[in-house]
Amino acid sequence: MDKKQIALMAVDALKAEYPDAICSLVYTDPLQLLIATRLAAQCTDARVNIVTPALFERFKTAQDFADSTPEEVAEYIKSCGLYKTKSKDIVAMAKMLCEDFDGIVPDNIDDLIKLPGIGRKTANLVCGDIFGKPAVVVDTHCIRITKRLGLHNLKDQKKIEFALRDLLPPKESNDFCHRLVLHGRAVCTARNAKCESCCMDGFCPKNI
DNA sequence: ATCCCGAGGG
DNA sequence: CCCTCTGGAT
Secondary structure (H helix, E strand, O other), X not given: OOHHHHHHHHHHHHHHHOOOOOOOOOOOOHHHHHHHHHHOOOOOHHHHHHHHHHHHHXXXXXXXXXXXXXXXXXXXXXXXXXXXXXXXXXXXXXXXXHHHOOOOOOOOHHHHOOOOOOOHHHHHHHHHHOOOOOOXXXXXXXXXXXXXXXXXXXXXXXXXXXXXXXXXOHHHHHHHHHHHHHHHHHOOOOOOOOHHHOOOOOOOOOOO
């Protein structure tokens, strides 16, 4: 089996296992998803969802964040970890949104990654979930599972994104990545992967 | 001790 | 490529 075949089998298997390719971050507008995704760095989505209700009640627009300080934002997000860089990034990002983008979250990767603290993973997630564009969201689960599946043997996040883009149908890639997250939490975990109950056990080479 | 839907800098 | 940033959960 070549990589493309395995990729397509993985797409089908996960689609059957997780019909709803949902994002577990809670948000009601593009800015909230952008910020929640930034907060999710080295932190569980469950933890992010605990802090965001109060955060988004206090700050409703990019201007609200831009008018605040990293110190105030930090009070709301501290339990998510990496709080100094995250809070500094969020305020700087909001300022750039207001100054260069009329306070509106841009709809393309090139503009999104200009924002402080926004990298390819977050930019792809927003492009896929908010703007319905083909996206390859390369996070810790995506990297681990696609490597175990033998779809690549790379370390660089951007190289993995482009390698997967070549293997996945554009219309499927975004949902596929969401399903990788669900699967990574429940079955193909970092430690003690539950291969015996995995829907891809039949064709996974298990390159751990 | 290790991992959690990362990003930026060296 | 590598490292660092960080609290919470297991």
